[in-house]
Amino acid sequence: xxxxxxxxxxxxxxxxxxxxxxxxxxxxxxxxxxxxxxxxxxxxxxxxxxxxxxxxxxxxxxxxxxxxxxxxxxxxxxxxxxxxxxxxxxxxxxxxxxxxxxxxxxxxxxxxxxxxxxxxxxxxxxxxxxxxxxxxx
Numbered sequence: 210x211x212x213x214x215x216x217x218x219x220x221x222x223x224x225x226x227x228x229x230x231x232x233x234x235x236x237x238x239x240x241x242x243x244x245x246x247x248x249x250x251x252x253x254x255x256x257x258x259x260x261x262x263x264x265x266x267x268x269x270x271x272x273x274x275x276x277x278x279x280x281x282x283x284x285x286x287x288x289x290x291x292x293x294x295x296x297x298x299x300x301x302x303x304x305x306x307x308x309x310x311x312x313x314x315x316x317x318x319x320x321x322x323x324x325x326x327x328x329x330x331x332x333x334x335x336x337x338x339x340x341x342x343x344x345x346x
Contacts, residue, residue, distance in 0.1 A: 221319035228312035231305065234296040241289040248283035255279060 255276045258264075264272065299305040 219319070219323055221316050221323055224312055224319065225316045228309055228316060231296060231300050231309045231312070234293045235300050238290060238293040238297040241286045241293070245283055245286035245290055248279055248286065251279050252276065252283065 255272060259269065259272055259276075300309070
């Protein structure tokens with residue numbers, strides 16, 4: 210992480226997103242896996258319709274478009290499944306669940322520090338500092 214005068218994004222926000230990704234991955238993985246299976250079933254239905262029914266040229270063209278759309282949607286779901294599979298597998302381990310707990314703990318600690326930095330102020334110990342507006346009076 211580069212040191213800058215003002216960070217665009219707080220470390221706590223980055224780590225909180227990482228913890229959420231780990232925590233959400235199994236649910237999102239499962240949902241997309243089920244959606245992919247639905248598209249597999251639809252694809253089989255469309256292929257059987259193409260194989261068995263006597264369709265006109267226009268009906269075959271329409272069916273081909275449906276099949277293309279089905280395959281594209283299936284690919285979208287499958288890509289998510291493939292990307293999240295390693296994360297979902299890791300989350301299912303004791304080490305993965307511990308990592309989420311530790312990240313959440315770390316996010317809490319960072320937020321306390323960030324909150325302190327955001328709300329800090331200084332009260333002069335001697336009462337007056339030379340050059341203060343009050344000294345000018």
